[in-house]
Amino acid sequence: MKKDAAAIGLFGAITLLFFMPFVTGVNLFGFRDLSLYFYPLRQLMVGTMKAGHLPLWDPYIFCGIPFFATLQAGFLYPVSALLYILPFNIGFNWSIIVHYFMAAAFTYLMMRHFKVSRSGSFLSGMAFAFSGYLLSVSNMNTSLSSVVWLPLTLLFWDRAIGEASPRGRSFSLLSLVLVLSLMFLGGEPTIFYSTFVVMFFYALFMDRTAKLLYLPAILLAAAGLLAVQILPFAEYVAHSVRTWRTEFSFISHSSFPVREALNFVFPNFFGNFMEGTYSRAILGPDQQTWILSPYMGALTFLLAVIALFKRSRKVYFFAFTALFFLLLAFGKYTPFYEALFYSMPYLSAIRYPVKFLFFPAFAVAVMAGWGLNELKAGLHKSELAAFWGMKGALSSLLLLSLVFSRQIYRLLSSGPRLSGYDHLILHRLIEADTRALYLLAAIVLAAAAAAGLYYFRKISAQMFVAAIVFLVFADLFCFNYKINPPIPAALFSGRPANAEAMAYDRGLFRFFVDPNVFERSGTFYAEQKDILFSLRSKLSSNMMIVDRMSDWYGRESIEPIRNARLYWAYKDDLISVHTDILSYSNVKYILSFEKLKGSGFRPLLDKDFYLYQNLQAKERAYLDGGSVTIESYAPENVVVSADSPAGGRLVLADNYYPGWKAFVDGKETAIKRTYYLFRGVDLAPGRHEVKFVYDPLSVKLGAGISLATALLLCGYFFFKRREKA
Numbered sequence: 212m213k214k215d216a217a218a219i220g221l222f223g224a225i226t227l228l229f230f231m232p233f234v235t236g237v238n239l240f241g242f243r244d245l246s247l248y249f250y251p252l253r254q255l256m257v258g259t260m261k262a263g264h265l266p267l268w269d270p271y272i273f274c275g276i277p278f279f280a281t282l283q284a285g286f287l288y289p290v291s292a293l294l295y296i297l298p299f300n301i302g303f304n305w306s307i308i309v310h311y312f313m314a315a316a317f318t319y320l321m322m323r324h325f326k327v328s329r330s331g332s333f334l335s336g337m338a339f340a341f342s343g344y345l346l347s348v349s350n351m352n353t354s355l356s357s358v359v360w361l362p363l364t365l366l367f368w369d370r371a372i373g374e375a376s377p378r379g380r381s382f383s384l385l386s387l388v389l390v391l392s393l394m395f396l397g398g399e400p401t402i403f404y405s406t407f408v409v410m411f412f413y414a415l416f417m418d419r420t421a422k423l424l425y426l427p428a429i430l431l432a433a434a435g436l437l438a439v440q441i442l443p444f445a446e447y448v449a450h451s452v453r454t455w456r457t458e459f460s461f462i463s464h465s466s467f468p469v470r471e472a473l474n475f476v477f478p479n480f481f482g483n484f485m486e487g488t489y490s491r492a493i494l495g496p497d498q499q500t501w502i503l504s505p506y507m508g509a510l511t512f513l514l515a516v517i518a519l520f521k522r523s524r525k526v527y528f529f530a531f532t533a534l535f536f537l538l539l540a541f542g543k544y545t546p547f548y549e550a551l552f553y554s555m556p557y558l559s560a561i562r563y564p565v566k567f568l569f570f571p572a573f574a575v576a577v578m579a580g581w582g583l584n585e586l587k588a589g590l591h592k593s594e595l596a597a598f599w600g601m602k603g604a605l606s607s608l609l610l611l612s613l614v615f616s617r618q619i620y621r622l623l624s625s626g627p628r629l630s631g632y633d634h635l636i637l638h639r640l641i642e643a644d645t646r647a648l649y650l651l652a653a654i655v656l657a658a659a660a661a662a663g664l665y666y667f668r669k670i671s672a673q674m675f676v677a678a679i680v681f682l683v684f685a686d687l688f689c690f691n692y693k694i695n696p697p698i699p700a701a702l703f704s705g706r707p708a709n710a711e712a713m714a715y716d717r718g719l720f721r722f723f724v725d726p727n728v729f730e731r732s733g734t735f736y737a738e739q740k741d742i743l744f745s746l747r748s749k750l751s752s753n754m755m756i757v758d759r760m761s762d763w764y765g766r767e768s769i770e771p772i773r774n775a776r777l778y779w780a781y782k783d784d785l786i787s788v789h790t791d792i793l794s795y796s797n798v799k800y801i802l803s804f805e806k807l808k809g810s811g812f813r814p815l816l817d818k819d820f821y822l823y824q825n826l827q828a829k830e831r832a833y834l835d836g837g838s839v840t841i842e843s844y845a846p847e848n849v850v851v852s853a854d855s856p857a858g859g860r861l862v863l864a865d866n867y868y869p870g871w872k873a874f875v876d877g878k879e880t881a882i883k884r885t886y887y888l889f890r891g892v893d894l895a896p897g898r899h900e901v902k903f904v905y906d907p908l909s910v911k912l913g914a915g916i917s918l919a920t921a922l923l924l925c926g927y928f929f930f931k932r933r934e935k936a
Contacts, residue, residue, distance in 0.1 A: 215323065218333050222315040222340070225684070229341060230308045232697040236300035240307050241698025243350045246743050248766055250303060250703065251756035252284045257294050259846065268846040268905045271756045272765025273774045274721070274796060274888055275865040278846075279910065280443035283353055283768060287440055288396040290356065300700050307349055314359040315340035318573075321362040322580050324369065325525060328587060330676045334683055335580030338511045341687045343478070343504035344572035346694040351501070353398030358569045360394040361406060368410050372422035384425065385928050388432045395437050401566050404557055409532060409570065416528035435920030442913035446869060451769040457559055459543075459552055465501045465563040466542025475575070478506040478647055478690040481640075485696060485739070488640040492633040497544070501565045503694055507575045508686040509651055510658055510679065513601055514582030515575045517594055526581055533574035540567040579683075587676050590666045598662040601655050647690070654686050696739045703757045707748040709822050710758055712815045713800050719831040719844060720799035723763040724750050726782050727804035728820055749820065750802055763798050771866065773888055790827065795886055797864045799828040834861045834894070847905040858896040863903060864889050870907030875899050 232238050241250065252269070256278070259266040266286060269278040278284065285291045290309060294302040315336035322332035339345060339362075348354040367390060370383035395403045407426060414423050434441060448454070473480050482489030484500050491498055507515075518526050538547045542564030552559055586594060658679060665675035706714060713722060728749050747754050752766040764778055781789045786801060790811065793801070801812070803821045816822040832839045837855035844850075853861050860883070867884040873892045874880065876899055885891030892901055 214329055215319075218319060218329055218336075219316045221333070222312055222319070222336060225337065225341070226308060226312045226315070229311065229346075229688070229692060230304075230695075233304040233308060233695075236298060236304055237700060238304075238697030239300060239700050239702065240304055240349055240695060241702060241743055242696055242739055245350045245352065246698065246702060246754065247746070247751060248283070248753055248768075249352045251753045252278075253291070253294055253303060254299060254703075255756050256284050256286060256291075257299060260295065264845070264847065266846075267907065267910065269756075270844075270846050270865065271759065271761045272753060272767065273771050273866060274761075274763065275868075276765075276767065276771050277443065277447050277868065277870075277907070279440075280447040280907075281767065281769065282398050282400075282440065282444050285353070285356060285396065285398050288356060288398065289393065307352065307355065310355050310359050311340045311345065314345060314362075317359060317362040317366075318576065321366040322577065324366050327580050328584050330587065330680060331580035331582075331584040333580075334511075334514070334583050334680050335576050337680075337684060338508060338579050338687070339573055339576035341691055342508075342511075342572050342576060343474075343506035343691050343694065344502060344568055346691050347503040347505075348569075349695050351399075354402065354566065354569065356397030357394045357399035357402040358397075358573070360390050360397065361402070361409075361569070361573060363390045364394065364406055364410070365413065368413060369417075371425060372414055372417065372419040381928060384429065385924060388429055388436065388924065391429065391433045392436050395433070396440060399566075401561050402569060404561070405536070405567065405570065412532050412535070413528055416524050416531070418524075432920065432924060435916055436924070438916035438920065439910065439913035442909040442916075443907060446907075446909045448769060450772055450868065452772050452775045453560060453769055454772060459549065459559075462552070462559060462562050463543040463548065463564055465499045465565045466544055466548070467499055467502070467505075467540040467565045467568060468497045469541055469544050470497075471499075471505070472537070474505050475507050475571075476509050476512045477644075477651070479504060480644060480647075482636075483643065485693065486639070486643070488636050488643060490633060490636045490640075493637055493640070499565050501563055502568060504691065505568055505572065506687075506690055507572060508683055508690075509601065509655055510683050510686055511579045512575060513597060513658075514580075514586075514679075514683075515578035516582070517585055517597060518578040518580075518582035520591075520594070521581055521585055523581070526578060529574040529578050533571040536567045536570040540564050540571070583676060583679060586662075586665075586679070587672050590662060590675075592666075595662050595666045598655070598659040601659070650689055651686075654682055654689075658682050698740050698743060702740070702743055702747060703754075706758055707750075708818055709748060709750055709802060709816060709820075710755060710760060712822055713760060714758070716799065719761075719797065719841065720828070721761040721763045721797045722750060722755075722800040722802065723785065723793050723798045724752075725786055725801070725803045725805075725820075728802055731804055761797075763793065763796055771868075774866070777887065790825070794825060794827040795829055795864065796888070797829060797831045799825050801825055829864065831865070832861065832863045835859050837861075837894075842900075849903040851901045851903070853894060853899050853901055855894045855896055855899065858894055860885060860891045860893050861899075861901055862886065862889055862891050865903075866890075870905055870909065872904050872906055874902040874904065 227234065233240060239250065255269065255271070256266045266278045269276055279286055290306050293306045296302065297305060318339045319332045319336035322335045345355065364387065367383045367387040371380055371387055374380040374383055391403065391406065394406065407430065410426060411423065414420060471481060481494060484503055489498065519530060538545060542548045548564055661675055661678040664670045665672065752762055752764060755762060764774065777792070781792065785793060786803060786807065801823045803823060806821055807823055811825065811827045812823040813826055814821065814823055830839065832841055832851050834853055834855055836857050836859050837853060839861065840852045842850040842852055849863060851861065851863065862885050866888055867882065867890050871882055871890060872879060873882045875892060875894065880892055883891045883893065890903065
């Protein structure tokens, strides 16, 4: 036990080493969706809770959408507690960092359960936690929060289907339900769904087909426990673009190009997105940027191949299932995915097939641990040949690249589509690949030398294993350390000039950003921090939530359907032709790519782009032929005083959505959808007080089901314990 504790403690030290720039909160995890989505939403969640309210509704994007129901913010996810306990920036970073420690520790525990040696288990934990895949999904934060529970899921599933004792089986099944619930609350339903596929395959490979009957019961129990989150989420999905855009071309957009499977063993061979060398001009249209790097380590992959010599059912399970999910990840690039798209339940609802890379990454790390276990027991000639074969292949590639580098450059740059800047990118890419070859060759040469010394009994098994574990660490650290660039926390500590100009308006307002501000103002490669500061100055969607400023549109993985339809139908001429749509939506400020004409716009700033005040904009609540005063405006509770001499419809320019109730002078009144998006209430002549309250039945019903399920599961567990006693 002490040695196991020491191994897990060492994971903590390695985690700190990988993420040292983020420990104090001076720098943030801010790449891509972390700054554009997760940081603003979680900052809003914490602020709302500290103000004494449940974060059920977000009024700052899409003219208001459900907050809790979207799942992405992780309100019920236990690790989110760090956001409240620590200063926010530190808590935000540590809520990410801790998952890498969890991934390593949980994988180690699973491997120890599978009777793998401590060194093999340690290598598997390290290889998974610091793989290119897992480091890449820090910015797809929900994938990270969900996938780390996969090792514990397999651990408890293996116990449940193999346990002879009813009491032990009950404990394993209950633990499995809890772990799967945590996986779902992490925020990525794709991984939750895929894990049931993994469990199905595992039972088949372990010849436990009779135990497959457990799966519906496990799913039902987990669904009952999660009902408080599932019911609001399902309601939101029913009002989202996922009911509208389900065609194959849309769902399969981010597929993993087959050629890039090479990146599992050769880091960034086709270019590095972070360094600007992953170029469409060089590679053509078949690209994906969802995963920054799938690199597992050349030695890790070699050890995984060696594991196949073990001829174990478990190893074959991981190899087969990894291949299955890799074919899914290839998406539109193979007929396999399209065939399953129309026949496999739920698959057509999962955007981005590249998400399925989670299991190949996990499987390679797990198999590498078994491979090291095999070598520890003794090195055979075939295994020694594998080390020296890889060393020879890399050395040959390095020699070829050095001798023929000019010819390679000329061949690749001969296409007519390359500009002068593209030639520079190509030159940088070839240089980077050559440097990577040098380093890879050195690492593999050291491993081959250690294998030779071990084979001829010049060093002990312990020394050989220690050398391999260290070289795997060096391999992963050298190539994966920079996947997460540190972003200065100052990104959110000050307001850009455009936001400062709007901040003088103390009333309720929305802003709209001309899509051309983003689409026609592209730049060559820049540092990530510069890109993000530029996006904030452009009032990029969601980033202004930190300043509590409301965007007419927004950024959400599952967009509300009416907002999306309106935007995509009119986005090119919302400002020039359909300004009335913005005006009726309380859009008082417009950031435009070009100068606007007409008396309805008042220029405010013309730094880089043009900020205007829309003089035709209506207030957040309005009533034709009457006057309206907003007495109080909170996310889930709005109070309006209205004076309507002739009667009429009071319009609140916030999204119409189930769960909202209206009370006119204390009496509940029907809300009617008005102007396609908004809430309207018909008023009789006279003065009235109107309250809008967000009180979603889906949350209350879900909470009741979750509570009842929790009580039933506790009762079942204690009954089984008492029965055994």
